[in-house]
Amino acid sequence: MKDILDAIQSQNASSEDFAALPLPESYRAITVHKDETEMFAGLATRDKDPRKSLHLDDVPLPELGPGEALVAVMASSVNYNSVWTSIFEPLSTFGFLERYGKVSELTKRHDLPYHIIGSDLAGVVLRTGPGVNAWRPGDEVVAHCLSVELESSDGHNDTMLDPEQRIWGFETNFGGLAEIALVKSNQLMPKPDHLSWEEAASPGLVNSTAYRQLVSANGANMKQGDNVLIWGASGGLGSYATQFALAGGATPICVVSSPEKAEICRAMGAELIIDRAAEDYRFWKDENTQDPKEWKRFGKRIRELTGGEDIDIVFEHPGKETFGASVFVTRKGGTITTCASTSGYMHQYDNRYLWMSLKRIIGSHFANYREAWEANRLIAKGKIHPTLSKTYSLEETGQATYDVHRNLHQGKVGVLCLAPEEGLGVRDHEMRAQHLDAINRFRNV
Ligand SMILES: C/C=C/C(=O)SCCNC(=O)CCNC(=O)[C@H](O)C(C)(C)COP(=O)(O)OP(=O)(O)OC[C@H]1O[C@@H](n2cnc3c(N)ncnc32)[C@H](O)[C@@H]1OP(=O)(O)O
Numbered sequence: 001m002k003d004i005l006d007a008i009q010s011q012n013a014s015s016e017d018f019a020a021l022p023l024p025e026s027y028r029a030i031t032v033h034k035d036e037t038e039m040f041a042g043l044a045t046r047d048k049d050p051r052k053s054l055h056l057d058d059v060p061l062p063e064l065g066p067g068e069a070l071v072a073v074m075a076s077s078v079n080y081n082s083v084w085t086s087i088f089e090p091l092s093t094f095g096f097l098e099r100y101g102k103v104s105e106l107t108k109r110h111d112l113p114y115h116i117i118g119s120d121l122a123g124v125v126l127r128t129g130p131g132v133n134a135w136r137p138g139d140e141v142v143a144h145c146l147s148v149e150l151e152s153s154d155g156h157n158d159t160m161l162d163p164e165q166r167i168w169g170f171e172t173n174f175g176g177l178a179e180i181a182l183v184k185s186n187q188l189m190p191k192p193d194h195l196s197w198e199e200a201a202s203p204g205l206v207n208s209t210a211y212r213q214l215v216s217a218n219g220a221n222m223k224q225g226d227n228v229l230i231w232g233a234s235g236g237l238g239s240y241a242t243q244f245a246l247a248g249g250a251t252p253i254c255v256v257s258s259p260e261k262a263e264i265c266r267a268m269g270a271e272l273i274i275d276r277a278a279e280d281y282r283f284w285k286d287e288n289t290q291d292p293k294e295w296k297r298f299g300k301r302i303r304e305l306t307g308g309e310d311i312d313i314v315f316e317h318p319g320k321e322t323f324g325a326s327v328f329v330t331r332k333g334g335t336i337t338t339c340a341s342t343s344g345y346m347h348q349y350d351n352r353y354l355w356m357s358l359k360r361i362i363g364s365h366f367a368n369y370r371e372a373w374e375a376n377r378l379i380a381k382g383k384i385h386p387t388l389s390k391t392y393s394l395e396e397t398g399q400a401t402y403d404v405h406r407n408l409h410q411g412k413v414g415v416l417c418l419a420p421e422e423g424l425g426v427r428d429h430e431m432r433a434q435h436l437d438a439i440n441r442f443r444n445v
Pocket residue numbers: 080081084089090091145167205209339340365366
């Protein structure tokens with residue numbers, strides 16, 4: 001591993017040099033264990049502690065198959081799916097691996113008693129399998145997390161519709177929170193030259209998801225002037241949704257839960273901000289009953305901020321807690337686009353406000369190959385910036401995941417895998433200097 005790291009850090013090793021480097025038989029990786037899936041039985045979601053279920057293990061290097069690549073991972077990031085995996089909710093991910101293992105001889109490799117997690121990476125290609133021509137050992141890359149088989153025509157227009165669509169490192173094994181990862185080569189994209197490894201690794205999953213959910217015609221198809229209500233606007237998804245709204249000429253109405261988070265949104269350029277904690281919205285009277293008066297109070301506040309206008313697009317993900325309010329505050333003909341249900345997936349809303357006002361709910365999930373590529377291109381061009389707030393070592397991934405689970409973080413939380421320290425891997429210093437303030441906006445808040 002040391003030779004691999006030396007070659008990467010030299011920044012001038014050739015593709016042949018990388019191809020000649022021997023690969024280790026094993027590597028360090030963050031895992032959950034199949035025999036521990038019941039360890040939190042009976043505990044409330046909040047009390048399930050990722051620090052107990054995430055392990056740093058030595059694991060054998062998987063065999064490389066056709067169309068695949070082994071990547072030396074310099075940095076990765078924590079996503080909320082890392083939280084779900086670590087608390088075995090809503091399902092243990094081993095069911096996904098078992099199911100994937102049944103697809104073919106090659107996919108059998110994924111069905112193991114341990115699951116190497118992680119759905120983001122920035123690093124360097126070490127080896128490519130048969131049939132890979134677009135990438136070579138030594139290429140500096142990031143990887144998006146869409147894994148598809150593409151054998152069915154169902155996915156040929158939009159790769160997210162493939163019946164064998166999976167999220168790498170969540171529904172497949174050999175993820176990015178590790179020193180080496182196994183990906184399909186069509187997950188690879190060029191690493192933005194002006195970013196460090198940990199900065200480049202942090203946008204992938206959430207940036208692509210926000211791009212499809214908000215910008216793409218497969219999502220809300222946002223246009224100039226739209227009022228976009230963004231829940232968790234300084235969080236993982238929200239920090240990219242806010243940037244897309246601003247960059248696309250829309251008006252974000254950012255919902256956050258503290259003055260510090262409100263300040264981050266202001267620093268991104270947002271002007272209309274609601275602190276849901278300070279204003280104490282209680283959309284639910286009790287576990288089964290919502291309070292439409294609170295939806296109205298929230299809508300009135302939005303109208304105050306916008307000068308009387310309602311919301312064109314709601315960027316939804318909290319789910320149960322907020323969905324009733326989201327449907328209510330959307331304007332006639334507007335769109336609620338949802339990709340998650342952090343606070344509960346059995347939503348309740350008043351359907352009269354949906355049908356009588358011709359609103360639409362759009363389900364959105366990650367991004368297709370092209371959308372992921374376009375989202376990464378915007379990062380590489382410096383039009384959208386990483387929102388990395390803090391970086392942990394691989395050993396500290398449990399703590400990093402705990403922070404996200406408990407909503408103690410801002411933007412994105414990074415993890416150094418092979419990178420010995422932060423700030424390495426930048427090639428285009430001139431471009432970096434142009435965007436330095438924006439790149440560092442979420443740091444140390
Ligand atoms: C990029 C990052 C993303 C995120 O972070 S997202 C957040 C994290 N992800 C999650 O929380 C999602 C976790 N996944 C799940 O909870 C489950 O994964 C799903 C609920 C999404 C799906 O459940 P399942 O059990 O895998 O599949 P079924 O499709 O519900 O299959 C159950 C049975 O129902 C049958 N069925 C499906 N559709 C129909 C239909 N229309 N009519 C009749 N039957 C149907 C199937 O065939 C199957 O049957 P048979 O059990 O016998 O195989």
